[in-house]
Amino acid sequence: MTSVLYSARLQLDENLERMQEGAMMRKVKSRNWKKQRYFMLKEDGMTIWYKSKMSGKAKSAFSVSDVETVREGHQSEVLQSLAEEFPSECCFTVVFHGRRSNLDLIAGSAEEAQCWIQGLRRLVEIVMNMDQREKIDQWICDWFLKADKDKDGRMNFKEVQHLLRMMNVDMNEDHAFRLFQMADKSESGTLEGEEFVLFYKALTQRDEVLEIFQQYSEDGKKLTLLEFVDFLQQEQMEVDGTDELAMELIDRYEPSETAKARHILSIDGFLMYLCSPDGSIFNLEHRKVFQNMSQPLCHYFISSSHNTYLMEDQLRGQSSVEGYIRALKRGCRCLEVDCWDGSNGEPIVYHGHTFTSKIPFRDVVTTLEKYAFRASDYPVILSIENHCSIQQQDIMAQQLKGILGEKLLTTTIDGRVPVQLPSPEELKGKIILKGKKTGYLEDCLNGQPDEVPEQEDLEEEEEEEEEEEGPETEEEALRNEDKRKEKKAKQSISTELSNCIVYCKSVPFCSFQHSRRHYKPYEMSSFTESKARKLIRDTGNDFVRHNAWQLSRIFPHGLRTDSSNYNPQAMWNVGCQMVALNFQTAGAEMDLYDGLFSQNGGCGYVLKPSFMRDPETNFSPENPQSIGNKNPLTLTIKVISGQQLPKVPNSKEGSIVDPLVRMEIHGVPGDSAKQETKYIDNNGFNPQWGESFRFQVWVPELALLRFVVEDYDKASRNDFVGQYTLPLTSVKSGYRHIHLLSKDGTRVPPASLFVHIHIQEPSSETD
Template sequence: MESPQKLRFQGNENLQRMMAGAMLRKVKSRSSKKQRHFKLLEDCATVGYQSSWTRKSNSSFSVCDVEAVREGHQSEVLQSLANEFAPECCFTLVFRGRQGNLDLVAETAEEAASWVHGLRALIENMESMDNREKLDQWICDWFVKADKNKDGRMNFKEVRQLLKMMNIDMNEQHALLLFKAADKSQSDSLEAEEFVVFYKMLTERKEILALFQEYSSDGKKLSVCDLEDFLRDEQLEGDTSQQHAIELIERYEPSEMAKKGQAMSVDGFLMYLCSPEGSIFNTEHRGLYQDMSQPLCHYFISSSHNTYLLEDQLKGPSSVEAYIQALKRGCRCVEVDCWDGPNGEPIVYHGYTLTSKILFKDVIASVASYAFKVSEYPVIISLENHCSVEQQEVMAKHLSSILGDSLLKSTVDGRVPTELPSPEDLKGKILIKGKKIGGIEDNVDAAQESLAGEVSDEDEAAEMDKDSSPAEETKQKDKKSKLCKELSDLVVYCKSVHFGGFQKSRETGKPYEMSSLSESKARKYIKDTGTEFVQHNSRQLTRVYPGGIRTDSSNYCPQDMWNVGCQIVALNFQTAGTEMDLNDGLFNRNNSCGYILKPEFLRQYDSAFDPDKPQDSRSYAPQRLIIKVVSGQQLPKVNKKEGSIVDPLVRIEIYGVPQDQSKQETKHIDNNGFNPIWDETLLFTIHTPELALVRFVVEDHDTATKNDFIGQYTLPFTSIVQGYRHIHLLSKDGTCIAPSSLFVHIRITDLA
């Protein structure tokens, strides 16, 4: 069976060289540089390679898992070997999610160019495929996997193995019936086209067919009027026009004959429901739709903690790759912990630990290269400065020379600000957050100044979180740090100050001053003085970061901090889990630009909003969320053990103000991850819709142990569209696991 990828690239010289195979060096470190044979497989979608010197052990990766191909010495490992390998022979494969990069060295520049250009062409083609082509590619992949003897046919034994691989425990008699029906040649085996017929019978969506027939006038097709009725009555698209229905038929109907008759078949109906227009996520929210001209403190800002780390905070590796990945994920505030390094060059690492060290100038170079690839809105570099004055001067020089015109060195209008500028005002600019001598108002001539009692925000908070003795606290407060003027002058709108309470902030706080709070301190303020915290965050920026006890780089729940309007809620981007799902869910709208406008009640200086008492708010407008979980499709296997099938259940979790926090789940379906049907309805009351996030989680039920994670999808409540919708599931790393999905029906109503 010819895959869509292969059909498009017949005659491509680069791919022919890749399919012939090549010896490439797989480089892991200065001491690990092993030659392996790499080859593009027949499906033009998979690269296989020999994974050990015995040649008996083989590995592979899918082209769709490769996010980018970088030429030359564009990784730390290849940079360290620059004298050994010519840049034109080197390239790096960057994988989606948290999978490590693959550094490769070809024997010749020509060979490297063939692999670089060939892989880029394959990636571009994968990304440009429509839903039907992606599905065809997926079917082809299964055919190749199931055809064990590679004869281009599948006997019934291979088909049974295929069903297990596809996560379905089908009755053998029923499977044989479908097999014989598809075996038109009566050869007791399925050829490629017969396999497609078998697959279509196997994947018949009975719930979609029933819905289709409910709205079809003749039970065979949807006329333009039928489709209009469906869009108006079920999808609640009140402004649906005849023209819109015709456009959907043109876009999704595969049959030319049906298109000519302005009708939609059940296949076209399914294609529409599986498309972005049939997604639960409001398509209007994918682009930049929010007002970007308000003060910086009126936005939630996607923020990373200990950005340099790839793993834990005690002995994990530090890497510029971590900055690249965070920025590519839409992060707009990165953290840099700076310490004195050898040869007068500042270094970045987690102080007093065994984490590896990287050069400050390399970190800044990576920020300069990737700051605005995903978003044009400002990036904040949060400096944790532990350096001597001499190395601070080096830091200032690197910041100025490497960042150039993108580095913000003065206020946008040359005046002392009465409020912070907007993301729009700061487009393409990089801001430095750190200590500053005096304020913007002051004309400071001294080259150096002692900052009595001022230490690193995080050092101070970590110290106060401990059960310190009075003597120890006095010693800590007596610390003095020296700050060089050159570095101080680069801090404009993000001056780090010790937080002295909400009253002091109201009386003397400047809009360009900001404080960093540990999660425990932030929670205390939320509990004791939630409304005052909201008011403070309407005027000034607040940064919250994980407590010092999280040495495993785990995360706290960011929702509590968002509820009071904290803008820079820093998370360990390197750690997958619910907390990063929430972060992705919040920031995946508004063109994923890293800035989300806060609800109006969190932007008002005189706001009386209290997350614990949303019903007292002037804007209180609770809503009811009704979700019917209909079915699931092609859920991935959790246990790779042969013969294992998942028993899936769906849990829906609501995150928001305390009254909105809730979870409900469906029953589990035994032995069916392929096309489980739940048909269960779950109801939720949402007291503060503007702050609520909805997380759909699919798990493999287990009575003896903890359920295994299968997939999830998280989005803001206000980005949900009603009607029959598909939810395309994401992996633990936040990457797509197509074609895995849930099919649901959504209704949202106002509560009196």
């Protein structure tokens, strides 16, 4: 069976033919780790494998679908460090989706490098442009190639049995053999080409979808245009322009040209629609910027990262500009940079007084200039933790202005003293510095000299921003003592750097009343997660009101040396805008983060609900009825089935998952809830649940809905299989597919859940 990629699109391409012949290239991990590897594109056109010698088994491999992009030349720190040894035209970097490390390669010649650069880029483009049917066909082809052990292009029944185990199917042998015989049209005792496709279709027959189809089809064989309109209106709750929508969907997903011309939808077209983005649980309208972007900055949740430069833990981990690139590509709009004096007279970035590696501040700014606005046009906030001497602070300011140019905001947008913060729309394409500033913004605008605050005030501010909790270890005590000595030695802030701070001047937090009396809208405070939790617990409504006119940044406390994350939901519940997490650490916390910011076009700004934008609001997370809701929203979820669930990584050979589905509501305390299905024995391929669950939600505007699939284990903790998280306000009603993500946040096609969603809006009357 030939790969879809190879048969449909790869023929007559010289680059790909040469890639299939293979080439020796240097794989590079550091200045001192440069080893020859033999790379080759496999016949499926989808897999690159490499090994240490031209003979023998492949050492490692990756799929083209795992590749995000290919960077040409010295575009990684490792390759930049080798710039004098190897010419740029021979170097390139393969960048993968998610948190997987990049692959730095050096080809033997510029011609060979171009062959692989252009070839890989073409393959990535083909994968990105595949429609739903091509993706499924490619997936079938991948499984065939994996199971065809003797590579003769055919599969006997023994190979089919092995394939079923690989695909998470524990099927009765007699039933499997009947399907095998049905597909073996040639009666050769083997399956090849279209016979295997027949076998796969029999294996993946969706009886639950056929049943829905037949409910709306008069003859059980097709949906007329009117029948499909009925389905869209009654089940999918599509109300506007349904006739036009139905015709568009038929034209988009019906595989038969004859049926398409007659505006008829077959069962194949119906299934294609349900599995497509149009049939997804996520509202496609929310994939673009749809919210009002002209509100003050403080009226938005802002995607924010902590220790952005770190790739691993904050004691011994690697610092890299790659951390900034990855965060920016995910739509992050607030980045953190810890600046220290460098030994060569230029500032460096790292987690001070630890064993993390160091990178030049100049490289961070250069990276910011290049990648800041690729994923979003809206402003980037650079949160500076400043530990530098006056001299190197001046250099920081010079590098920021010299490299960023007009992108760096150095004065108010209209030259006037702001009475409120400007909007994301007004600040498009701008980079804003957050940090300490001497004196007031009014002084700069009036041309008056800056007032240098007393040393005591600066120390108070630094202590607030670097607050740590719990007993100190010996290492922490030494580190904190170093910081105290450093504070005493530092007398002031560089005027040149201070003048670059406009709308995000850092000020120490005393109380909400103190902030209201003494602070300006362009000033802001930072809080450790524990300080924020205490304020939420003690004065939740005051915190909501504070965040209606001033920005707040929350960051993990200092004891999270493994770069773990806290749950951000409690901070969003009181309107905190910059809830900073360690983007390098996968887990449930980052799932929630990605879920919240998946809406509004992934632009990194999400408008807060109206009841959180009023400085006199009565809203408190502990009292959701304070916003006037007399009844909750009712969410009913029927978990119908699962499709092609992945195996648990590093599981025993031949093991098959026992999947269960857990639904979680994350929101205000009164809305937070969890329910789960029973587990299904030995079936990750097409498990059927058919179970319904009901949730009541008082504040849907703040709620996130998370689906988690786990492999049940009665003897130990369940293993993670996949998840998907989205805002409740972005959920579409009706029969919907949920396309699962890995623990790393990347797609795992074609793994999905099939559900039915019913949302009953709260009535205005009391029961």
